[in-house]
Amino acid sequence: MELWFTERHTPNVKFSIKVDHQLYSGNSEFQRIDVFDSKEFGRFLTLDGYMMLTEKDEFIYHEMITHVPMAVHPNPKNILVIGAGDGGVVRELTRYPSVESIDLVEIDELVVEVCRKFLPTTACRFDDPRVHVYYEDGVKFIRRCEDQYDVIIVDSTDPFGPGEGLFTKEFYGSCFKALRDDGIMVNQHESPFYDEDAAAMQRSHKRIVESFPISKVYQAHIPTYPSGHWLFGFASKKYHPTNDYNGTKWSMLGIKTRYYNPRLHTGAFALPCYVEELLRDVE
């Protein structure tokens, strides 16, 4: 018997993983949630049929979305995470002793429940006393926040479906308002490769550029996402992601990583020409 999970990356490109067995399938108010086990990638989570994470490559995504802003900000204490119900970002954040509180806003309670049960690799630090989980629409939660966070991490799904609102200008504007004067926002920024993803990436970049004085983009290689070439947005009120970066200071923290390191931090902001051009077009 052969059982395959397939995701359409474009109308003409498919990506498949051979499934060993399915661990969970269910529908929440917002989406369909599935967890599979596979030989090659271990367990993996999909939402509405879209790949969210696999045990094999999640470290790349979670390290890159978390350590880049945490290493640039000199003293991050209050952190807001939007989305991220799988717990991966929280796992990385709890490794910083300086962090005083982590507010996690996830729209779908069932995602957290399912991840706690089936994906202990990522959903392992929800019980840290600094972590507060709110099950609410991120767009709504942040509307009431003002001048209170050092770092905001927007770990959204795609710009369609329940995560749609997290790619809008009103949301980025609310993030700006919610950050302190030297705050940083990092977001999942889609891929520059396939046309439709690139268009979404440009739309979201344009909106961030209009909302923050400093707006840069960095990249990582994530094998199970469309094209494997993935971007993150770094938006900031004060700190420049490489000029204001002190790699030695971060190394002194002794956080052991598998992907992120100070040399890679600087290198990740060096983008291919075609990506620079896509970004320039909307800046």
Add this chain to the structure above:
Amino acid sequence: MADLSQTSAPIYEALRRFRRMRVVPFDVPGHKRGRGNMELTEFLGEDCMNVDVNSMKPLDNLCHPVSVIKDAEELAAEAFGAANAFFMVGGTTSAVQSMIMYACKEGDKIIMPRNVHRSAINALIITGAVPVYVNPDVNRKLGIALGMSVAQVEQAILDNPDAKAIMVNNPTYYGICSDLKRITELAHAHGMLVLVDEAHGTHFYFGDNFPVTAMAAGADCASVSMHKSGGSLTQSSFLLLGKAINADYMRQVINLTQTTSASYLLLSSLDISRKRLALGGREIFAQTVEMAEYARSEINEIGGYYAYSKELVNGDSIYDFDVSKLSIYTLPIGLAGIEVYDLLRDEYDIQIEFGDIGNVLAYISVGDRKRDIERLISALAEIKRRFGKSGADMLTQEYISPVIAETPRKAFYAEKRSLPLDEAAGEVCSEFVMCYPPGIPILAPGELITAEIIEYIKYAKEKGCQMTGTEDINIERLNVLDF
């Protein structure tokens, strides 16, 4: 009719049967189920083109319905509590015009509020009926025209005992209702017909706790925009009749101006939407109201904005309020409604129904998702944060009582000359000037142009209102009567 119930949709079912018959078309439309126009078919979809067909025996004929359209109209009448219902394919505009053309001949008087939609005044041009305007009460703070006060209607009736009909706007675009029942009783006591422009009130017929419907209030005719809150396709509408109206004569009146090639896309959309509302309307509109109420409370919490509701009710000119409407007063944040309307679209990719000088209206329906409501609220909060200023120097006056110099018909067809806007004061206007939407005229044919009106037009233009109606597309000149 015996085996028909609200679970049926006769036109829709006939179209499905017809599709299965695979009839070879040697009739119009010439696209022949889409095959003759592939680009259009790819765009709209084969299913859609397949049912864009002509009237024929199995599908009945809107001009003279004897089978499935007749059945569908009877079901619609039942669903709305009307004696008769007509499927309209020329928009609610054609419904409004038909009811006026039914009630009035040339020279007949009709009592109506001045803040009617242009379609009503157009009907006066067509019929030659003479309007007796009841100036609506105005909420000075919000700058919006309200409903008709009963005392003013009564005065108009006593002053014009020969009037043939009274027209009522219920609810207004902003959601404000008049005392329809009392007005209907008064009119009937004086032998006048009651015509209700219920374009914004389709949902009243199906939801709980909504203001009274025209049919329940005993009105004679009601024009209902099924395509607004009812969910049918744009341009499709119902004309509802009470018992006292001769339906066969009304059909002749409708056929004076209605197309003889009614679109089955529109007809089936009315049929399916009626079924949907009859079966599930309560639930649908309960959800709509819940979303509107939620948005209202969140928007009022932002501060500055005022999303108003039933607290405005005053027992007369605001006899009731339609809580499914999300009308928001914007002047306290220092922005005209039209500015907020433009910012929502240009900055936040959110299109709302309209913005006027002091207000915006977001149209809420069952098609909305909670997360989109959150976006709208956040965008309003962001507009206040980024663009808000002190609310001083904002023009609030919205409704200007017109001075009528000529009937709309005489003015429309009279000899005229064109004058620059600034030189037009004191002249009689021969055309419409209005912001669209909402399409309520600032000036109508036959009305005196005053300095105050010119100032208002200029201000609305400056703030970015989409002005329409004049022959001069830029509204720099007005056509006036050449005496």
